[in-house]
Amino acid sequence: MTMMSRTSSLAAVEARPLFFNKGSLFPSFHHACIAQWCSSLLPCSLSFAAPPLKKNACAGLDVPEGVTMVMEADDIDDFVEVGLIRSTHGVKGELKVMSLTDFPEQRFERPGIRWLGFYRMGKLVGPRKIKLLCGRKIMQGKDSAWLLTFEGFDSKEKASELVGATILVEDANRPVLNADQFYIPELIGMLVHMKDSGNVIGSIVDIFNSGASDLLRVKLSYLVENDGGDTETKDNLVWIPFVKEIVPIVDRESRFVAITPPQGLLELNAPSKRPLKEELRKQALRSKRKLQDRMAGVRKKVLAMKQEHILAGLACGEDPQREALKMQLLGIDFSSLKRAMETSSEDFKSSLGSDVNAFSSTIPPPLDWKGLTGWLRDSPKGLRCGDEVNESTWRLWRHGLGLVAEGKVAIVSLATGDIADAELTDSCFESNLEDQAGQVLAMQELAEMISGEKPLIPWVVVTAESSSEYVQNLLKAESHFGLSEQQVHFVRLSCLPYVSCDVEGDQKILMESQWSIIAGAGGDGQVIGDLDDSGVLNSLVEMGVTYIHLCSMEKSLATSLDPAIFGVMEDQNACVSIRVTSEAFEGDHGILCLQKGSVDGRGRSIFISASEKAAGAVKSIVDNFEHFTVVKPHDVPNTASWTLKDDELAYRVPSNCSYTLSVEYLRHLSLQRHDFIYDSEVKKTGFIEPSEEITLGENAVIEENALQLKCSLHNALMFCSPSKVALLNCDKMFVYS
Structure with a gap:
């Protein structure tokens, strides 16, 4: 069952209050401020009574840097729309806003905190906190608008990032009305x-x-x-x-x-039927106007990135072709795309900071599972630690099962790589999916020994766009491999456009035709934002989940669901855990390093837990702090100050390594997603040149001429101190079963 539809995509508008007119049988409308509200927006449709915008802890979306701040509370439910940012004004960062409220002076002139909602994949998601510095009213013919200035947006270039956003306020902050005054949503x-x-x-x-x-x-x-x-x-x-x-x-x-x-x-x-048709017509016009405003914001971002060739199809072709391109453009996270193009370039790789050291400190030895299998067989009910079982391992393992029994654990399986994109009938893929479901079932049965009742572990399957329908049908046909339908959820991994391999570094978004952008999965790291945007993360929080384990379907999953992982994280008060080994192994891998300062010289919003905030710790943007990072051997800068000798440890991390994150930290990462580092992978594809006006034909030459932009889960290490990371030693490569 998918939970992708649990999050509302529409906020209630802050409609004018209604007044009783005691002197006449007919009511009169007292304008709060702007007279045109009643003629242009007031003919109410059900949008006035739409459910309020649910805060989708969600959030990282197509959000500029100055807005990626942490929300003050986790339980803010209701927001109302008060304005729509239409365009920039001047060169000092002012933004032109269309008012959707009858209290514009209060909403747009008084400095203070406001909230912004952003459209992603056709849905309004958010909100994000931002500070209003000042605002003023202007007249444009018979119409009026407001010019607002927000903190951190002092230039036209920065302000353009907010075009198309919706200004929101908390429902609780609406002005208090008199006894004979009512807001429209109150009456609906x-x-x-x-x-x-x-x-x-x-x-x-x-x-x-x-x-x-x-x-x-x-x-x-x-x-x-x-x-x-x-x-x-x-x-x-x-x-x-x-x-x-x-x-x-x-x-x-x-x-x-x-x-x-x-x-x-x-x-x-x-x-009569005529007023109904008139209302539907006006509602359609409002929707069309909103879509035009969003497209205006997309155009500005595209032009700022010098990718105007992808807009050519909007001016030619049939209506369905233009609409398809428009929907594809609206679904692109241009902030992530811009970041990906910057950080995947050779110039960026060569400019990486030099203060990188391979991590060489001693970490605890691998967990000792000797005797565990026999112990489980001989005394499955008592759960007592026998002489043949390592006491420390047993304690962490039992603690982890206790968390599973309490419903504090969820599993996220990433079926997003080559397996999902290759022939979907591959028996290996189906076998891995069945093995993963079997691991979840086994852990539920073990947790039943703790609580007496079998818990239902939420299992989220993340798929590529191309394989989503196949995977859902497969699980349905196999009765979810013994799992309950209500515990299985699906999320699609967001895509990023392919860009050209240009030796001069001038990357261009590739088009399959004038109306189709070539795109592919943006890497496993994208799941951090996708869990948030889809509403699944918020639903897991409501279920009481504390830890989320993310594992790839491209590797052996035998060690992925070891319940001791959760016990270790709880024991160390860690926000992220990762497996490392000092043993050499085949396959793509990186070296676990300590980086002083951010990888790219930009500041980082360091994660501070709720308990630390209560103790007085303050969240801040820090330019120079130490954190873990995973560096590929060929990406190590020549000037890096390696301190290891040949006989010292160097911990290796598989490229598709599993991560376990606390829900609180995953939310923080979602807000910071536009600071992630991306890699690129050369792909074989065919595309048209920007000047060509034909669709890619069957005889097109397919060659390695495109870059697929990807971010890895290793980005999860960049936003917390090393003390918050639990390193699990897997030198013995023991297979837990």
Whole structure:
């Protein structure tokens, strides 16, 4: 079962308050500030009653550097839209904002904290905290707009990163209204009672401003007798003027209104089809306008990156072709793409800092599993440590199973590499998937010994775009290999465009045709943001998960689900764990190093846990601090100050190494994703030159002419101190089963 739909993509708009007009039978609208609100935005659709934006701990999205800050609270649920950033203004970083609120002076003139929502994959996600410095109102003909300045965005280039974002405020911070004033979302969904009889006749589904009055759109429900003599429910929509004489009672707490309609009002005041069509037309126009604003932001980012050739298809071709390109452009995280292109270049690799030392300190020996198999067979119920079992290993193992039994562990399997992109009927891939499910089942059964009840370990399967449907169908056909459907979830790994191999370093996004960008999975490190953006991470937090184990499907998984890992992390109060070995082994690997300062000279937002914050620790951006990093042997800078001698240890880390992260730290990493370091891999592909106007044909020459941009999970080591990293020694390469 997927949980990708659990996060709402639409925030409620901060609609104007409604006022009773006591002097007339018809209500009048008192403008809070901007008169055009009622004509351009007020004809209410259900968007005014849309569910508030759920904070998807989520977040790292296409967010500029100045906005990647940690939110003040983890339980902020409701936000409302108050403005849409349309464009930049001038050269000093001002942004032009379209108001969506009746309190623009309060929202746009008063300095302080605001929140920004960003669109990713067609969904509004966020929010992210930002500080408003000042704002002022301007007139453009008959319309008005607001010019805002945010902290950290003091130039046109920086401010352009925010174009297309939505300004949000917390629902709790709405102005307090008088007793006779109501926000539109307050009324939506209220039951409608007849005052005299107390009978419920329907509910409020919308509110419409006809220019001179506010009208409640009420969905009536009543019984009628059909041709067969049976009764059935019929629904009808009617308009009811929102005035004291007709709506004398509005009960906020009990969520109902009582009405005393004039005789014949409910029978005669049914809406015609024309107003409904008009509302749908206006709703479509609003959606189109919003999409145009988002595309305007995309265009500016594309032009700033000098990739204007990918926009050529928007001006030619059939409508479906242009729409397909537009949707692909809206789904690209351009901040991540820009970072990937910068850090994967040869110039960047050659400029890596020199203060890198291979980690050579002694770490605890490998866990000793001698005798464990026999012990489990002979005394599976008692869980007592026998003489034949290493006491330290047993203690960590049992502690880890206790965490599993308490529902604090989730498993994330990464089916995102060559296996997922190759022939999907490969029996090896299906076998690995079955083995992984078997490991989860085995750990559930062991945890049952601790709690007496078998826990359901959440299992998240992350797939490439091309293999998502196949993997889901395979698991469904195999009944999830014995696991419960409710514990299996799916996430798609986000893609990044391929770029050209240019010896001059001028990388260009590659196009398969004028309307199709060549893209591929952005590496296992992308899963950190994808878990957040999909809403799965937030759902796991609600389940009480504390640790998430990420493992690749491309390697033997026999040691991946050792419950002792979680015991070690809890015992050491670590936020990340990784397996290392001093033994030589075949395969792609890196050297575990200590880096003083950030890898690229940029500051890092160091992770501070909630308990440390409570003790007075402060989160800060630090330019010079020590952290672990994994360096490939051929990427080691010539000037690196290696301190190892031939007989000293050098810990090696497999390129597809498994990681275990605390949920709190994974959230922090998601916010920092635009500081990740990327690698590139040469791929064989065919593409058209920017000047070509034909679709790639069957006779195109396919050669190694493209770079696939990837980030690895090793980025997880760059944002915390070495004391927060649990290094698990795997020298003996013991296979836990």
